[in-house]
Amino acid sequence: MLxxxxxxxxxxxxxxxxxxxxxxWRMPGLRVTGLCLLLLLMSGCAATPQLAxxxxxxxxxxxxxxxxxxxxxxxxxxxPAALAMVLNAQGxxxxxxxxxxxxxxxxxxxSVQPEMLATVRRHGRIxxxxxxxxxTLLTEIAAGQPVxxxxxxxxxxxxxxxxxxxxxxxxxxxxxxxHSGMEPQRVESFRRFDATWARSHRWALVTxxxxxxxxxxxxDAAIEATTAWERLQGAKPSLPAWxxxxxxxxxxxxxxxxxxxxxxxxxxxxxxxxxxxxxxxxDPNLAAGWLNLGLVYQAQGENHQARQAMQRAADxxxxxQTQAEQALESLSQ
Amino acid sequence: MMKKIxxxxxxxxxxxxxxxxxxVVAASQPTPGATLISTEEALSAESGQTHRERIHTIxxxxxxxxxxxxxxxxxxxxxxxxxxxSDAEAAQMAxxxxxxxxxxxVVGALFAVFVILLVTDILGLTNVFPFTR
Numbered sequence: 001m002l003x004x005x006x007x008x009x010x011x012x013x014x015x016x017x018x019x020x021x022x023x024x025w026r027m028p029g030l031r032v033t034g035l036c037l038l039l040l041l042m043s044g045c046a047a048t049p050q051l052a053x054x055x056x057x058x059x060x061x062x063x064x065x066x067x068x069x070x071x072x073x074x075x076x077x078x079x080p081a082a083l084a085m086v087l088n089a090q091g092x093x094x095x096x097x098x099x100x101x102x103x104x105x106x107x108x109x110x111s112v113q114p115e116m117l118a119t120v121r122r123h124g125r126i127x128x129x130x131x132x133x134x135x136t137l138l139t140e141i142a143a144g145q146p147v148x149x150x151x152x153x154x155x156x157x158x159x160x161x162x163x164x165x166x167x168x169x170x171x172x173x174x175x176x177x178x179h180s181g182m183e184p185q186r187v188e189s190f191r192r193f194d195a196t197w198a199r200s201h202r203w204a205l206v207t208x209x210x211x212x213x214x215x216x217x218x219x220d221a222a223i224e225a226t227t228a229w230e231r232l233q234g235a236k237p238s239l240p241a242w243x244x245x246x247x248x249x250x251x252x253x254x255x256x257x258x259x260x261x262x263x264x265x266x267x268x269x270x271x272x273x274x275x276x277x278x279x280x281x282x283d284p285n286l287a288a289g290w291l292n293l294g295l296v297y298q299a300q301g302e303n304h305q306a307r308q309a310m311q312r313a314a315d316x317x318x319x320x321q322t323q324a325e326q327a328l329e330s331l332s333q
Numbered sequence: 334m335m336k337k338i339x340x341x342x343x344x345x346x347x348x349x350x351x352x353x354x355x356x357v358v359a360a361s362q363p364t365p366g367a368t369l370i371s372t373e374e375a376l377s378a379e380s381g382q383t384h385r386e387r388i389h390t391i392x393x394x395x396x397x398x399x400x401x402x403x404x405x406x407x408x409x410x411x412x413x414x415x416x417x418x419s420d421a422e423a424a425q426m427a428x429x430x431x432x433x434x435x436x437x438x439v440v441g442a443l444f445a446v447f448v449i450l451l452v453t454d455i456l457g458l459t460n461v462f463p464f465t466r
Contacts, residue, residue, distance in 0.1 A: 076436075078436050079436045082436075101406075101407055101410050102410065102413075102414060103414075105401070105404045105405070105406065105435060106404065106405030106406065107403075107404045107405040108404060108435040109435070110434075110435025110436045111435060111436050112426070112430070112433040112434070112435050112436075113433065113434070114418055114422035114423075114425055114426050114433070115414065115418070115426075116436075117418075117419075117422065118414060118417035118418045118419075118422065119414075119417065121417045122413065122417045150434070150436060151460070152434070153459055153460040153461050154450055154459050154461050155449070155450065155453060155458075155459060158446050158450070159434060160461055161434040161435055161436045162436055163436040183463075188460065189457065191457050192457045192458070192459075192460055195457065195458045195459070196459060196460050200434065223376070224376070224419075224421075227372050227373055227376060227419070228419030228421075228422070230372070231373060231419065231420075232416065232417050254372075254375070254376065254379065257372065257375060258372040261369060261371060261372050262372075264369055288370040288374075288375040288378065291369075291370060292369045292370055295369055296369070318378070319378040320370065320378070323370075
């Protein structure tokens with residue numbers, strides 16, 4: 001009797017537990033929680049990111065750019081606030097209120113990356129998206145550049161996208177220092193910072209006046225950034241940018257080609273010829289370079305040299321071949 | 334009725350848009366002996382962009398203007414905003430504005446989400462709540 005009763009109680013308890021389990025599993029919120037914790041366990045925890053040894057040797061132990069002005073974000077306007085900080089640091093006199101209608105998307109309650117770049121261009125600075133890793137980020141800060149970074153402070157499933165300005169670091173403590181949200185000089189561990197930054201594929205933006213290049217920028221990224229800036233601001237203000245670019249990347253055929261175009265646009269044909277010649281010397285297969293060289297020679301009345309250059313362009317198969325052949329024809333008429 | 338009108342109007346509108354954009358495309362092709370090949374054109378050729386993709390990027394700008402107005406941007410600002418985009422950025426905005434991350438969105442305030450984020454905050458994976466540092 002007693003044992004059966006005990007058994008009954010045990011059964012009921014077991015059943016009860018089972019029912020409770022089932023009910024728990026039916027609650028959508030908790031199911032999500034369970035799944036997420038499982039996913040977290042499976043994906044493993046984020047480790048503290050390691051710096052390359054060469055970077056570590058080059059960088060100072062501690063560094064803080066303490067002259068970067070801080071603007072606290074209002075509502076969801078961290079994009080305009082971050083831009084105001086880096087632009088003000090560059091001596092561009094622009095307020096958050098001016099930037100809001102230029103970059104903020106009201107119905108998204110945020111700002112998207114392409115428009116962050118576009119807004120920098122409108123204020124006369126070139127936006128460079130640098131390669132995203134902790135080495136390049138700290139190198140830029142050490143070179144005196146505040147860097148706009150994009151973070152997802154939350155998990156990918158419920159993103160909380162955020163722009164902050166990285167202004168310093170402490171290698172020994174493994175900490176970043178950022179102007180972020182409402183908090184100036186916020187300290188974040190490398191680990192937490194990198195985990196949130198990695199979710200934006202480590203998007204990092206350096207803004208500079210034409211004539212200066214970020215320490216860590218690659219050739220292609222520099223050309224792309226300068227071309228987009230020139231499209232908006234015109235050839236004349238872009239000249240120092242292209243000059244700086246070919247100084248940094250003297251072997252860049254595209255860089256010399258772009259410099260030649262900018263010089264031609266401001267009426268410096270002798271300079272343009274020099275640049276186009278450097279371009280095709282670096283890459284003899286750059287048909288556009290040969291063709292432009294020929295066209296500028298033609299404008300100068302140097303028909304012999306024009307023909308030689310255009311012939312080189314016409315000999316190269318590709319996009320510009322037909323155009324080069326036509327140019328040759330018009331020259332012989 | 335409405336459907337019929339749409340069916341009739343859509344091809345016309347498409348044709349008008351395509352025709353309207355043709356002069357722009359033609360203008361970007363320099364006539365020999367006069368205009369040089371621009372840096373943008375040379376770059377797009379280098380990157381293997383086809384002529385068709387180039388037309389697409391040119392059309393993209395109008396598309397982005399409309400989308401920005403729909404997103405609540407002051408129409409007086411829209412033109413200057415779109416003009417400051419590079420071709421590639423305009424194309425990206427036209428194709429995937431909805432999916433692009435926008436800095437400073439809000440987290441859905443579900444309780445379960447709150448708990449998970451609290452845990453991940455404490456684990457140092459996220460940074461949602463200021464008090465977990």
